[in-house]
Amino acid sequence: MDWNNGWEMVGALTTVGLFVMAWYQIQAVRNENRVERTLAACSRYESDATVERCVRALRHALATGGDYKENPTKYQHEAIIILNFLDTIAIGIDQGVYEDLLARDHMKAIVKKWIELLLEPTKAKDLEIPADDYKCLHDLWSRWNRNEMYYGHGLTRRLKR
Numbered sequence: 001m002d003w004n005n006g007w008e009m010v011g012a013l014t015t016v017g018l019f020v021m022a023w024y025q026i027q028a029v030r031n032e033n034r035v036e037r038t039l040a041a042c043s044r045y046e047s048d049a050t051v052e053r054c055v056r057a058l059r060h061a062l063a064t065g066g067d068y069k070e071n072p073t074k075y076q077h078e079a080i081i082i083l084n085f086l087d088t089i090a091i092g093i094d095q096g097v098y099e100d101l102l103a104r105d106h107m108k109a110i111v112k113k114w115i116e117l118l119l120e121p122t123k124a125k126d127l128e129i130p131a132d133d134y135k136c137l138h139d140l141w142s143r144w145n146r147n148e149m150y151y152g153h154g155l156t157r158r159l160k161r
Contacts, residue, residue, distance in 0.1 A: 031099075038098040041089055042106040051085050054078035062117065072126045079118045079127050083134055086111055090140035104144050115141050 045051060057078045061068035068075060089107065092098040117123065119138070124131040131138075 034097070034099050035102060037092075038102045039106075041092060041098055042103055045085065045107070045110060048085070050081060054081045058082065058117075072123075073128050076127050076129065079129060082114055083118060083129070083137065086114060087134050087137040090136040093140060094136055108144050111137070111141055111144065 045055075054077075058075055061075055086107070089098060089103060093100045093103055115137070118127060118129065119131050119134060121131065
């Protein structure tokens with residue numbers, strides 16, 4: 001055996017090993033960043049002053065009935081802000097900016113509530129909201145609403161994509 005060829009082989013294997021480790025670390029950082037972006041986006045539902053104001057106004061209007069039943073278009077602006085916020089998350093998930101399962105765990109009940117209250121066909125019509133403008137949100141809800149089995153964290157989740 002020629003020692004020079006042996007050392008060249010060791011050098012090549014070391015280079016490949018370093019490349020694989022670097023690739024893995026870059027992927028881990030990307031995944032961690034996606035998780036952080038997802039958590040930040042989901043927390044805006046409670047921390048963004050505009051979204052919170054709209055949620056409070058609509059909750060109050062729905063709870064008391066009154067003018068909401070008589071004039072739902074009065075709350076169209078608040079409804080559109082909430083739907084745009086949720087649609088932004090749906091678009092981000094669709095484009096891979098946000099982590100789907102993490103967002104689902106945080107937002108599924110919220111999305112369900114607002115879809116039922118604002119985008120059901122008769123309610124969207126009463127609010128004069130074009131429900132077709134929220135296709136990405138509808139698609140996300142359809143996917144989340146199916147009773148699919150979601151596996152744990154890690155490699156199994158990444159392989160499902």
